[in-house]
Amino acid sequence: MQELRKDPIVGRWVIIAPERLTRPQNVSDADELSTTSFDPFLEGHEDATTPEIMAYRNSGEANEPGWRVRVIPNKFPAVTVEGQLDKRGVGIYDMMNGIGAHEVIVECPHREQNMSRLSVENIREVFWVYHDRLVDLKRDTRLVHGLIFKNKGARAGASLDHSHSQLIVSPIVPITIQEELDGAEKFYKYRGRSIFSDMIQQELATGERIVMETEHFVVMCPYASRFPFETWIVPRQQASHFETATQAVVEDLGTVMKSILTKMELGLDDPPYNYVLHTAPFSSPNLPHFRWHIELFPRLSRVAGFEWGSGFYINTVPPEEAAQFLRGTELTFT
Amino acid sequence: MQELRKDPIVGRWVIIAPERLTRPQNVSDADELSTTSFDPFLEGHEDATTPEIMAYRNSGEANEPGWRVRVIPNKFPAVTVEGQLDKRGVGIYDMMNGIGAHEVIVECPHREQNMSRLSVENIREVFWVYHDRLVDLKRDTRLVHGLIFKNKGARAGASLDHSHSQLIVSPIVPITIQEELDGAEKFYKYRGRSIFSDMIQQELATGERIVMETEHFVVMCPYASRFPFETWIVPRQQASHFETATQAVVEDLGTVMKSILTKMELGLDDPPYNYVLHTAPFSSPNLPHFRWHIELFPRLSRVAGFEWGSGFYINTVPPEEAAQFLRGTELTFT
Structure with a gap:
């Protein structure tokens, strides 16, 4: 189980998420992302991802082709939706369970590396998805803050080249x-x-x-x-x-x-x-x-x-x- | 001239140091540091560095061989010793001149990459040098804090393989x-x-x-x-x-x-x-x-x-x- 732990001096919360170790080993060592390897975010590869949370679609049902922007749970989540916060002290330290949502926003159905090369309409929809996810997740009273971010390129921490961003909604406010x-x-x-x-x-x-x-x-x-x-x-x-x-x-x-x-x-x-x-x-x-x-x-x-x-x-x-x-x-x- | 500028929201001071652009271009792009290129920190290469500030010596005069640990000004300093702080407002912003000391502690006379492989006596002397430099620089009433740090290895920000650490003494406290x-x-x-x-x-x-x-x-x-x-x-x-x-x-x-x-x-x-x-x-x-x-x-x-x-x-x-x-x-x- 992931844990949220608070630094007792400055009050910074940190996620301790050992489960993420099962991520592909080469994630952090590549300088460039492969643009030819299998792309799980590609339209038509919906069965290679976790089941979708939402999508803007032209056609099709959930987890079928026909989408424009698609949201899926992160396969290697830093926090998980199920469970109780169970806030507690460990001696002088404060901690709680790593409850929250860790989602991936797949920004386009085709294999494009840089958001800059998506159409303006496409980019607008990505920001509408951010908006919609925050509105939805805000209803979960266990959760306090939504952090939306993008890592573009291997040297910025991305592990896949297909343009995407991430959302971590958690019970704490990042420092x-x-x-x-x-x-x-x-x-x-x-x-x-x-x-x-x-x-x-x-x-x-x-x-x-x-x-x-x-x-x-x-x-x-x-x-x-x-x-x-x-x-x-x-x-x-x-x-x-x-x-x-x-x-x-x-x-x-x-x-x-x-x-x-x-x-x-x-x-x-x-x-x-x-x-x-x-x-x-x-x-x-x-x-x-x-x-x-x-x-x-x-x-x-x-x-x-x-x-x-x-x-x-x-x-x-x-x-x-x-x-x-x-x-x-x-x-x-x- | 370097400037210290304060972020008006969180109060973080940042050094704007365009002069450092003259550093060798490849500094930040190498994954591994060369261990065979010319080593300016090697004993006998004293004339390849800025003149020393202090050294612990067995023999010799300043800027000659015979030293055990040697302190020199950083060749590409983020702050400089000469001048006045000239604290001032720029509209809503706060700034001052980038006054301070930016020194390099060369930890050993021979070419060794990792402090771990220096003798215990040698490492102790490195920490004595930190001590002595802080005591000395503390007398400059313009300066407020001494930050001592080490970047070991290219991927940690080092630009030379010869074991060294750095000292930035500045008129602000790092956030x-x-x-x-x-x-x-x-x-x-x-x-x-x-x-x-x-x-x-x-x-x-x-x-x-x-x-x-x-x-x-x-x-x-x-x-x-x-x-x-x-x-x-x-x-x-x-x-x-x-x-x-x-x-x-x-x-x-x-x-x-x-x-x-x-x-x-x-x-x-x-x-x-x-x-x-x-x-x-x-x-x-x-x-x-x-x-x-x-x-x-x-x-x-x-x-x-x-x-x-x-x-x-x-x-x-x-x-x-x-x-x-x-x-x-x-x-x-x-």
């Missing part, structure tokens, strides 16, 4: 999200304003770290970027929970993601990347101080060293230069 | 250290005890996560380990600042590091690894709630994915199993 909630609340209490609103206002005023703007979004390289070409996609309007996004916002987000991912593919030589959707916990009301957003990290350097253990980052590309470069990268798909 | 200070202080205020003391007491009582014990240290895989075989080296006696360690403690630490690094070399097939020395800021008095310690991470999996952006770790090796394995790995050097 990075918690720290953002705490920091943003402190700012709000002190100044009576949202730090996200202040940040966007200043970024738009100077423009030097802006990559692009649309009706609903500001795309920028943050002032204190940890990584070269780190990019944030932030909605203009206040909203703490992604699952409350309106249709106009989700549609616009599809356009924005297509654009920025295409810019990175063209400008940075199709890099591996991760993105993480930062959204408020299910259990919190609409928060005036926190804003959902997406943090996108191209993985341009293969290695990381002491930054892992210290949280002290050295970034060799100033965000002003990164933004200027990405602004200047022409889009060919429009 | 991971700050979070530990905050968490430990909260625990102390609430319970009147040190979390480090409680943790060690419980670990010694159950023994299941203990790797080894000596007169002055407890070596354990922490309850909420983020990574497989994550290992902490914690002193038994309360001390917040490493630079206050007594001779007996530093000598014992040499033995402990030789042992645990040898266990990892033998048991885990000579893995790349990082360690980070966590110590309290120069500017704080002796703290009853925080204890200096070393966090050691073998890098068994080549990649990391969304964990980077979310702080949500999935660990496939329970610390109890990791500790049992490391306990059982026989040492051959004694």
Whole structure:
């Protein structure tokens, strides 16, 4: 059984999931993913995956061809749906059972590696699926937060090349999200304003770290970027929970993601990347101080060293230069 | 000029150091470090490095052969010694100049890749050098904290194979250290005890996560380990600042590091690894709630994915199993 364990010093929850050891051994050692091996995510290979949770379909029944975007349980889940939380102390430590949902969003029926090469309509549907899954899983009162992320490319942690993202809904709030909630609340209490609103206002005023703007979004390289070409996609309007996004916002987000991912593919030589959707916990009301957003990290350097253990980052590309470069990268798909 | 910039949401300081781009281009792309290329850290090659800051010597003058452990400025520094902090606001953001010291500790005069293969006496001297550098740099009132770390192996971020570690002394406290200070202080205020003391007491009582014990240290895989075989080296006696360690403690630490690094070399097939020395800021008095310690991470999996952006770790090796394995790995050097 998986366990959630809390670090007693900083309060960080960690998943201890020995079951995942049964994953294919070569997952973490390949530099490039095979594009010719059997693809379990391909349309027609539905019987090679766990039974689907949902799909947007043109035709067919569940687990048959005819889908456009498909959601399945992760075959090697970090958390599992069945059971009780059974929160308990182990001496001075806090733990609970690893209850939750770990799902895979297969983003397209054909074998495509990079979300950037999906159609805008396809990308919009991926974000609609995120939305729908969060709305659905929110009803499970054992669960507190939904973390949606993508590992693209072997060097960003992916084990299959077919474009997909993942969702881990768990009974805890990941520490990075918690720290953002705490920091943003402190700012709000002190100044009576949202730090996200202040940040966007200043970024738009100077423009030097802006990559692009649309009706609903500001795309920028943050002032204190940890990584070269780190990019944030932030909605203009206040909203703490992604699952409350309106249709106009989700549609616009599809356009924005297509654009920025295409810019990175063209400008940075199709890099591996991760993105993480930062959204408020299910259990919190609409928060005036926190804003959902997406943090996108191209993985341009293969290695990381002491930054892992210290949280002290050295970034060799100033965000002003990164933004200027990405602004200047022409889009060919429009 | 390098800059230190603060993330306005979570308060994390980041170094923006474009000068480091002049580092050899292949640094981050090699999987293995060359063991036959020119070694600037080798005894006799002193003129290939920046002029030394200090050395423990058997003979010779500065920048001549005859040294045992040698400290030089990093050739591609993330921060620089000269200049003023010039702390200022940039609209809503906080920044200061990238003032500080970035030094390299060359751990031995001969070409050896792994600290585990240095003699115990040699390792002790490396830790004495850490001690001496912190004591010296502490006198610079512009500087607030000293971060000492090691990247061993290309996949852990090293760019040269000759065993070395690094020191970054800067005018800010790295966020991971700050979070530990905050968490430990909260625990102390609430319970009147040190979390480090409680943790060690419980670990010694159950023994299941203990790797080894000596007169002055407890070596354990922490309850909420983020990574497989994550290992902490914690002193038994309360001390917040490493630079206050007594001779007996530093000598014992040499033995402990030789042992645990040898266990990892033998048991885990000579893995790349990082360690980070966590110590309290120069500017704080002796703290009853925080204890200096070393966090050691073998890098068994080549990649990391969304964990980077979310702080949500999935660990496939329970610390109890990791500790049992490391306990059982026989040492051959004694």
